[in-house]
Structures are given as C-alpha cells and as structure tokens.
Amino acid sequence: MRSTRLLLVAIPLLSSIANGQVAITGVVSAASWATPVNPGSIVAIFGTNLASKTTAASGYPLPAELGGTTVTVDGLSAPLYFVSPGQINAQLPSLPEFRTQPFETVVVKSPAGMSAEFQAPAFYQVPGIFTADSSGCGQAAALNVTPDDTVSVNSPQNSAQPGDYIAVFGTGFGPSTPSVPDGSAAPAAKLVSGVGDNLGIAGSAPITYQGLAPALAGVDQINFLIPPDAQQGCTVPLSLYGDVYQSPTVTLSIHAGRGRCVDPPSTSYGEVTLVGTSGTSDTFTAVFPSGPAVQPPALNVQNIGGESLRASSSRSCTVAGYTNLSAGAITIRTSGSPATTVEPQAVAQGAAYQSTLPAGFVHAGSYTVSSAPNQPAAFSATFPVGSPIQLQTTFPSGTTLSASTGLRIQWTGGDPDALVRIRLISNNGIRSVTNTYWTTAGAQSIAISGTCTNGDPLDRFCVWQGLPNSSSAQLVIDVLPPGGIAAQSGTTRFSWNYRYTFDSLILGN
Numbered sequence: 001m002r003s004t005r006l007l008l009v010a011i012p013l014l015s016s017i018a019n020g021q022v023a024i025t026g027v028v029s030a031a032s033w034a035t036p037v038n039p040g041s042i043v044a045i046f047g048t049n050l051a052s053k054t055t056a057a058s059g060y061p062l063p064a065e066l067g068g069t070t071v072t073v074d075g076l077s078a079p080l081y082f083v084s085p086g087q088i089n090a091q092l093p094s095l096p097e098f099r100t101q102p103f104e105t106v107v108v109k110s111p112a113g114m115s116a117e118f119q120a121p122a123f124y125q126v127p128g129i130f131t132a133d134s135s136g137c138g139q140a141a142a143l144n145v146t147p148d149d150t151v152s153v154n155s156p157q158n159s160a161q162p163g164d165y166i167a168v169f170g171t172g173f174g175p176s177t178p179s180v181p182d183g184s185a186a187p188a189a190k191l192v193s194g195v196g197d198n199l200g201i202a203g204s205a206p207i208t209y210q211g212l213a214p215a216l217a218g219v220d221q222i223n224f225l226i227p228p229d230a231q232q233g234c235t236v237p238l239s240l241y242g243d244v245y246q247s248p249t250v251t252l253s254i255h256a257g258r259g260r261c262v263d264p265p266s267t268s269y270g271e272v273t274l275v276g277t278s279g280t281s282d283t284f285t286a287v288f289p290s291g292p293a294v295q296p297p298a299l300n301v302q303n304i305g306g307e308s309l310r311a312s313s314s315r316s317c318t319v320a321g322y323t324n325l326s327a328g329a330i331t332i333r334t335s336g337s338p339a340t341t342v343e344p345q346a347v348a349q350g351a352a353y354q355s356t357l358p359a360g361f362v363h364a365g366s367y368t369v370s371s372a373p374n375q376p377a378a379f380s381a382t383f384p385v386g387s388p389i390q391l392q393t394t395f396p397s398g399t400t401l402s403a404s405t406g407l408r409i410q411w412t413g414g415d416p417d418a419l420v421r422i423r424l425i426s427n428n429g430i431r432s433v434t435n436t437y438w439t440t441a442g443a444q445s446i447a448i449s450g451t452c453t454n455g456d457p458l459d460r461f462c463v464w465q466g467l468p469n470s471s472s473a474q475l476v477i478d479v480l481p482p483g484g485i486a487a488q489s490g491t492t493r494f495s496w497n498y499r500y501t502f503d504s505l506i507l508g509n
Helices: none
Strands: 023-029 042-048 070-073 080-083 087-091 103-110 118-121 142-145 151-153 165-171 196-199 207-212 220-225 233-241 250-254 266-268 270-277 282-287 289-292 304-309 330-334 337-342 345-347 350-357 365-370 380-385 389-391 400-402 407-413 419-427 432-440 445-448 470-480 487-489 492-508
Touching: 023 103, 023 118, 042 103, 165 233, 196 220, 282 330, 282 337, 337 350, 380 487, 380 492, 407 419, 419 445, 432 445
Parallel strands: 270 492, 400 492
Antiparallel strands: 023 042, 042 087, 070 103, 080 087, 103 118, 142 151, 142 165, 165 220, 196 233, 207 220, 233 250, 266 289, 270 282, 282 350, 304 432, 330 337, 330 365, 345 350, 365 380, 389 407, 407 445, 419 432, 419 470, 470 492, 487 492
C-alpha cells in the first residue's frame, strides 16, 4: 500500500453504577470482547465503583490516572483511555517480547477504594478486530483503498472490489518491533510479530502491511490486497490468527464494481464420517454447511511439518447468511447391527451431528446412511467401509520418542490403497503443534526421522522438525479411504476412519 491509512476506532462506553466496594467483574479485549487478553493491547475492564464519574483522556501520551482512578497490571501502571463507574478502557502494559504467562493481575483504585486482585487470562498474541458497531461481531471496522489511493469506509453500501486494498483495525496482534512506549501514539509504521488472515471460507489475501496504526496507542492495523478470485458478498468472513489464537470472525463487503454488495447464491455441502476406534466407542459425525459460495474443503495428503493447532478465543460470532443445515434424524444401517438413528444437535449456526456408537460398530462392510425425508440437507447413499490395520508397533504411556533415533511404525492388513495418516502432536499446555505424515496401508510401515546437525557424533543434536519437546505428546494414526472419500451423493461426501490414539508420550531429542 502506498500510504498508511488511519482510523480512530470508536470504543463503546458502557456504565453501571453500584454502591459499595470497588470490584472487577471482567477484563476482555476492547475489540472482540473476548479473552484471553495480551500485553500492549486495549482492554475493557468491567465492574462496580471503578470511578466516581466518566472521564476521558484528552490526548497522547495516555495518562495513568483519570478522575482519581488508576489501574495496575502486575504492579505496572496502565495507560487509561477513559474511566467510568462501570467500565474502564486501558492499554495493558507491555511485557518482554514473546514472554508468556497464564494470567495478568489487575487492580483498580478509585475514590471509592481499591479492588481485589483480578486474574485476567493472558497470552502474548491474541488478535481481535474492531467492528463498525463496536459489538465485536459483524461488519469489520475497515477502510477501502483503491489503486489511486481513494479511501472510504467499507460497508454493505460501499464495497471494496478485487484489486483494491483493505485496511482492518484491531488490537492484540503482538509485540511491536521496535517497541513504542505504552500510552504513546505510534509515530510511523512499526512492524509487529506475524499475524495471518483467513479471508472467505478457505483462503487468504496478500498482506501488504501489518503494524501499529499511526497516531494511536494500542491499535493495530493490517492491510491486504483483495485477490482477483476473492469471494464476493455482503458478509465475506474474515478472521486473523497468531501463533496460537484466532480472532472471532467478522465480515467485509466485497463486490466487483464496488458500490452496494450483492450476495452470490447460497450453496451447501455435507461431510458424513464413521470413525472406528481401538477398544473404545465408535463415533458418527456429520455437518452440512450452507452459505454464499460455500465449497467443500480439499483433503491435503502431503506431509505437513510444524502446523499449529489454533485455539479460538472465548467468544465466537455468527455470520449472517451462513448456517449448518439439518438433515433431520439420520439413519445408519449395516449388516449384523440394528439400524441406528442420530438426531441433530443445535449449534450456534444451525445443526450438527455427533453421536457415540457401540465399540466395533464400524467394521469392513457395506453401510447405508440416509437423511429424514424433506429436509434442507437430504441424501441417501450406500458405500463400503474398508478394512482396519493391525498395528505391530504400540506406544504405551510414558514412551519416549527420540528425534535422534527416529520413529518407525509397522502394521499388517488394511486395503493396500487406503490412506494412512500419522499425526505427531506436541502439547505444552498452551500450544499444540502437529507434524502430519501420509502413506498407504500397502506400505505396511512408515519411518519418521528427526532433523540432526552434522559433525562430530558427540556434538550431534536432533529435533523433531517444527515440534517443541513435550512430556504430554500424542501419536494419532488414522486409516482413511483412498482419496479420503468413500462415496459422494450430490454435494454430500461420505468417509470412514479407523483411529488409533496413543497419549502421554514424551518428545525429546
């Protein structure tokens, strides 16, 4: 983007006046209204008797005291945007880059007294996006920037088009490099730690800037180019993600020709899966997403290293026009077992299916799965479930998987062209990272090696590529049909999966 655009984000002022002691009832992101929060970001602190009156900062740098109210976070003074009896908006003090801790201790002192310590869940990078109505959901607070540098507010009446830039504003993107003093307005472009974007159902856009929003304190900005093949519509989903956490989903308006948005026709698809597990209950899952230009995801059967399992913040947003359709009561039939019926479960946007089946219900044979008649998602299909494998290698709890010696998994049986997926998962209590490996059942084994330094054997050092060492690792082995799909009826795909899980393993050098 040729120039950096500014946006002064409106932050809601909510007040509640109560008599009695000073008390904190919650600390959330001022953008997404979610937790955890992170150092350097703008937060909203809720409670009672937090201030004697509503007072706002008059400029930068932000003051540490307003109307006799102060906030400390882990003993450090927090710069204040405004204070009121029921809410305070403040910037959390920054911490050293990439330092992690499970919570921050917040204390408010006002003319009415001092609050007890409040433990606010925290992490070093938790992106949140400001929205046009300051609710944390819905239309993003964003600017359209045309190739000739014309700037306007993105809205359903004023869409951006492919080839334009979008500037989106939020907080919690992570530590800035170089740093800016807390409470001070950012003087110029300052890069922050990497934040990625999910634009549309399954895509991303080329990022041209990510950093602090100039002339503001604690506000982050990300600019990206809308690609030619971007999804169009009035509520194109957008979320941002960091190393671990992903923001609640908000929306943008995109339309070729700009102007008022137009939603493309709604489409839908189905994913129906039977999962057999070793020695425990089997499961059945199904979901039928529907919305503008919704397309089923592709199965990636390439080996993937160091892929983080992202967590969602404490809040999720529904997106207008997107839902999960109901198929009514789904019936599952197979030889040797009575027919099983699975009822839909209500979720935030529609319906979903997840049911426990008896152990051994999923086995080699023919299955017929059908919806109830006259449902939004209607289908009926008969498909074969392949054979399981018999693992010759097992991993009892406490087994150490050493990168220096590598890992070899052997099995017999299974259909030769069935897919075998191996996931090695490192957990450390905050973050989960996964390496994924693929082969076929006909290979009968797979060898997974660590990455080692060359040189003298005494100085040799090996690691699991992309995976931190862990004392609570998992190894998950799945057997899937060739191509990942057993059958397809209309837009509904059917699959099966035999899963073997080994917990409480140790990943080491």
